[in-house]
Amino acid sequence: xxxxxxxxxxxxxxxxxxxxxxxxxxxxxxxxxxxxxxxxxxxxxxxxxxxxxxxxxxxxxxxxxxxxxxxxxxxxxxxxxxxxxxxxxxxxxxxxxxxxxxxxxxxxxxxxxxxxxxxxxxxxxxxxxxxxxxxxxxxxxxxxxxxxxxxxxxxxxxxxxxxxxxxxxxxxxxxxxxxxxxxxxxxxxxxxxxxxxxxxxxxxxxxxxxxxxxxxxxxxxxxxxxxxxxxxxxxxxxxxxxxxxxxxxxxxxxxxxxxxxxxxxxxxxxxxxxxxxxxxxxxxxxx
Amino acid sequence: xxxxxxxxxxxxxxxxxxxxxxxxxxxxxxxxxxxxxxxxxxxxxxxxxxxxxxxxxxxxxxxxxxxxxxxxxxxxxxxxxxxxxxxxxxxxxxxxxxxxxxxxxxxxxxxxxxxxxxxxxxxxxxxxxxxxxxxxxxxxxxxxxxxxxxxxxxxxxxxxxxxxxxxxxxxxxxxxxxxxxxxxxxxxxxxxxxxxxxxxxxxxxxxxxxxxxxxxxxxxxxxxxxxxxxxxxxxxxxxxxxxxxxxxxxx
Numbered sequence: 001x002x003x004x005x006x007x008x009x010x011x012x013x014x015x016x017x018x019x020x021x022x023x024x025x026x027x028x029x030x031x032x033x034x035x036x037x038x039x040x041x042x043x044x045x046x047x048x049x050x051x052x053x054x055x056x057x058x059x060x061x062x063x064x065x066x067x068x069x070x071x072x073x074x075x076x077x078x079x080x081x082x083x084x085x086x087x088x089x090x091x092x093x094x095x096x097x098x099x100x101x102x103x104x105x106x107x108x109x110x111x112x113x114x115x116x117x118x119x120x121x122x123x124x125x126x127x128x129x130x131x132x133x134x135x136x137x138x139x140x141x142x143x144x145x146x147x148x149x150x151x152x153x154x155x156x157x158x159x160x161x162x163x164x165x166x167x168x169x170x171x172x173x174x175x176x177x178x179x180x181x182x183x184x185x186x187x188x189x190x191x192x193x194x195x196x197x198x199x200x201x202x203x204x205x206x207x208x209x210x211x212x213x214x215x216x217x218x219x220x221x222x223x224x225x226x227x228x229x230x231x232x233x234x235x236x237x238x239x240x241x242x243x244x245x246x247x248x249x250x251x252x253x254x255x256x257x258x259x260x261x262x263x264x265x266x267x268x269x270x271x272x273x274x275x276x277x278x279x280x281x282x283x284x285x286x287x
Numbered sequence: 288x289x290x291x292x293x294x295x296x297x298x299x300x301x302x303x304x305x306x307x308x309x310x311x312x313x314x315x316x317x318x319x320x321x322x323x324x325x326x327x328x329x330x331x332x333x334x335x336x337x338x339x340x341x342x343x344x345x346x347x348x349x350x351x352x353x354x355x356x357x358x359x360x361x362x363x364x365x366x367x368x369x370x371x372x373x374x375x376x377x378x379x380x381x382x383x384x385x386x387x388x389x390x391x392x393x394x395x396x397x398x399x400x401x402x403x404x405x406x407x408x409x410x411x412x413x414x415x416x417x418x419x420x421x422x423x424x425x426x427x428x429x430x431x432x433x434x435x436x437x438x439x440x441x442x443x444x445x446x447x448x449x450x451x452x453x454x455x456x457x458x459x460x461x462x463x464x465x466x467x468x469x470x471x472x473x474x475x476x477x478x479x480x481x482x483x484x485x486x487x488x489x490x491x492x493x494x495x496x497x498x499x500x501x502x503x504x505x506x507x508x509x510x511x512x513x514x515x516x517x518x519x520x521x522x523x524x525x526x527x528x529x530x531x532x533x534x535x536x537x538x
Contacts, residue, residue, distance in 0.1 A: 163396040163406070166385070170393045173382040180342055181446055182368035182398035 005135045006256035007249065012138065014248020015145025016210070018241045019203040020221050021228035022151050023196030025240040028229065030172045030192040033083060033094045037101040039222030041197055042204025044105055045071050046213050047113060049205050050120055060122050064205050068198050075197030079190040087189075102218070109215035120208035144206045148244065151199045152237050158195075168192055227270040233280025242281050294353070295320040295481050296341065296450055301350035303336060303505075310336035311347065312505040318450065323472070323482040325492035325513065328502035329525060334485045335377065337502065338452045341483075342374045343367040355449065368398050373448030377455040377485075379435035383428035387419055387438055390427050391445045398446025410445055417441040417471060433464050440471065450481040457488040465491050493517070501525070 020042065027033045035041075045067050052063035082101070086093040122140075129138040159165040167188050171178040175185040207213065207221065224247060232243025250269040255262030273280065296318040303311040310333040318324050328334050339345035341352060343364030351360045359367055368374075382390050391410040395401050401409050414420045417437045422430065427438060436456050443451050453472065457465045469491050475482055476495070486492045492499065492513070499513040503525040509516045516522055 163393075163402065166389055166393050167397055169385055169389075170382045173384055174380055176344065177376070177380045177382070178393070178397075179364045180344075180368055180374050181394040181442060182365050182400075183393065184363075184365045 002134070003253070003256060006252045008135050008137060009141070010249035010252030011245060012141030012145055012248070013252055014245035015141070015148040016203065016206060016244075017224050017228045017247050018244025019144055019148035019151060019206065020200060021225040021232075021240045021244050022148065022155065022237065023199040023203075024222075024225045025229045025232070025235070025237055026155060026192055026199075027196045029235040029237070030168055031083075031087065031189050032091060033087070033193075034091075034098070035196070036095065036098040036222065037105060037218075038098075038196075038200055038225060039218030039220070040102045040105040040109075041071070041218070042200040042207065042221060043109065043213060043215065043218040045201030045204040046120060046208035047109060047118075047215075048201075049208065050118055053120065060120065060209075064202070067205060068201050071201035072194045072198040075194035076190045078197070079193035080186065083193065084186055084189065102222075106215050106218065113215060115214055115216070117212040117214045118208075119212045120205060122209050126209055140206065140210050144203075144210075147202050147206065148241065151202070152241050155195060155199075156237055164188065164191060224266070227266060230280060231270055231273045233282040236280070236282045239280050239282035246281070293319060295322075295355060296483075297353040298337075298341070299351045299353065301340060301347045301352065303333075303340060303345065303347045309333075309505045311340065311350075314350070314506060316500065316507055316510075318481055318483055320449070321476070321479045321481050322498065323476050323484065323496045325496035325499045326483060326485045326502060327487075327489060327492065327499065327516075327522075332502040333505040334502055335454060338374060338454055338483075338485065341452060342372055365397075368446055369400065371447065371449035373398070373443030373446050373451040375436075375439040375443050375451070375453050375456060377458060379432070379439040381427035381430065381435055381438050381442070383426070385427055386424050387427055387430070387441075388414065388423040390438060391419075391441050394442045394445035398448075409447070413441050413445040416474070417444065418467075432459055433467075436460070436468065437471070440468075444475070444480075448480060450483065451475065453482060453484040453486075455485055455487060457486055457491045469495055489517070 020039070024035060024038045027035050048070060049063045049067045052058050052066060053060055058066065082097060083094060086097040125139055129136040159169055167178065167183045168191065171183055171185045171188045179185050228243035228247050229240050230243070231246050232239030232241065246269060247266045251262045251266045254265030294317040298314055298316040301311050301314045314337070326334055336345060340347050343362065347360065351358055353359065354367070354370060354372060359370065382393065388410060391413055392406060395406040395409040395413070399409060411420070414423050417440055419434065419437050419441050422434060430438060440456065456468055460468065465488060472482060472484065472495055484492060484496065496513060498511065499516040500507050501509040501516055501522045508525060509519045509522045
C-alpha cells in the first residue's frame with residue numbers, strides 16, 4: 001500500500017513539474033529560447049502573490065488571478081523589450097541575457113525580501129486531502145496536476161485551433177516566411193512568452209502553497225523543469241507532461257525506499273534518457 | 288485607392304550595396320495593375336535582391352518603393368503582405384510540420400485578414416485552384432517538389448495579393464510540370480493579379496508574360512515586349528553571352 005501511495009504522490013508531484021516545464025517547453029519550441037530565468041520568474045510570481053495577500057484585502061485565489069495576469073503582461077513586455085533584441089544576435093545571446101536576468105531577479109528578491117524562507121498561506125486548504133485507505137490525495141497536489149493538464153491541453157488547442165496559435169507554429173517553423181504571409185513574428189513571439197510566464201507564475205504560486213520558498217529556489221525548479229522537457233522530448237508539450245510525470249514518479253518511488261536518494265533518482269532518469277533516447281520520449285513531430 | 292501614376296508597383300532610384308557588391312544601382316521599375324512582367328538576367332544580376340526589397344526582407348540604401356500609390360519603403364514585411372504583396376521562394380519553404388491546409392490557412396488569416404469559416408473557405412478555394420485539394424491533409428514536409436512549388440503559390444495566393452512575386456517557380460521541374468505551372472500562372476493573370484516572375488526557363492516566360500525586363504549588375508538594361516528584349520544586342524551579350532534561347536532553341 002505504501003508503494004501505491006508513493007506512485008500517487010509521484011504523479012501529483014510530476015504534475016507540478018510539468019506545470020513548471022510547460023512554459024520552458026513552449027518558449028524553446030516556438031523561439032528556440034532557453035530561458036534560464038524561467039524558475040526565478042515563478043519565484044517572482046510567488047512573492048508578488050505574497051505581497052498582494054499581505055498588503056491588500058485580496059483573498060489568495062484573487063491574488064493568484066491578478067498575479068497570473070500581471071505575469072502575462074510582463075511576459076509580453078519581456079519578449080518585446082529584451083528577448084527579441086537578443087534573439088537577432090543568435091542563441092548564445094539569449095542564453096546570456098536570460099542568465100543575467102536570473103541573477104538580477106534573485107538579487108533583487110534578496111534585497112527586497114531578505115533570504116528568509118516564506119510561504120503562501122492558504123489556511124486549511126494547504127493540508128486538506130482526500131483519503132482513500134492509506135492513500136492521501138492532497139488538494140494542492142490535485143491543483144498542481146489539474147493546472148498542468150489544463151495548461152498543456154489549453155496551449156495545444158490554442159496552437160491547433162486558433163489563428164494566432166497557427167501563426168505561432170508557422171513562425172516557429174520559419175519566421176521569415178511567416179512574415180511574408182502577413183504574420184508579425186515579434187507579436188506572435190511575445191504572445192508565446194506571455195503564455196509561458198503566466199503558466200510559470202501558476203507553478204511558482206502552487207509551489208509556494210505546498211512548501212516554503214526563498215529568493216534562490218528558482219534555480220532548483222529550473223533544473224527540474226529542464227529535466228522534464230528533455231525527458232519528454234524537445235518541442236513537444238505532451239512530451240513535457242510525460243517528462244514531468246516521469247520525473248515525479250522516479251523521485252517519489254525511489255524516495256519511498258530511501259528518501260535521501262529521491263532527487264538523485266530524478267537526475268539518473270534524466271541521464272538515462274539522454275544516453276538511451278536523447279530525442280526524448282516524444283520527439284517533436286516532423287523533426 | 289488614388290493612384291495618380293496608374294502603377295501598382297514602382298521602384299524609384301533604388302540602390303543597395305553589400306560591402307563592395309552592388310545588387311541594385313539607381314534602379315527604376317514599374318508594374319501596372321494586372322500586368323505580368325518577366326525578369327531575366329545572369330546570376331548575380333540582383334534579381335532575388337530585387338524581390339527582397341519589394342517584399343520588405345531587405346531595405347534599400349536609397350530610393351523608394353511604392354505600392355498602390357503609397358510609399359512602402361519603410362513598411363515592414365508583414366504589413367506589406369497584408370497590403371497585397373505575395374511572394375514565393377526559389378527553393379520552396381513550406382511550414383514543414385503543418386498540413387497543406389494549415390499552411391494555406393495561416394496565409395488566409397494573417398495575410399488576407401479572414402477569420403473562421405471565411406478563412407477556411409478561402410483556403411479551400413485556393414487549394415482547389417492550385418490543384419492541391421487532394422493533398423490538403425498531408426504534412427507539408429512530405430510533398431514532392433512540384434507539390435511544394437504549388438503550395439508555395441497557393442500560400443501566396445491565400446493572402447489575396449494584388450501582386451505576386453514568383454522566384455524561379457519552373458526551376459528543377461520537368462517540361463510537362465513547367466507547362467502545368469505556366470497554365471496556373473496564366474490563370475492568375477486572368478483574375479487580375481499582377482505577377483512579377485523571375486525565371487531562367489525563358490520559354491516559360493515568353494509564353495506567359497506581357498512584358499520582359501533584363502537585369503544585369505543591379506540595373507535594368509532592357510525593358511519592353513518579350514520579343515524586343517530578347518532581340519536586344521545588350522541582352523544577348525549580357526544575359527547568355529550568346530544568342531538568347533528562343534522557343535525553338537529550348538524545345
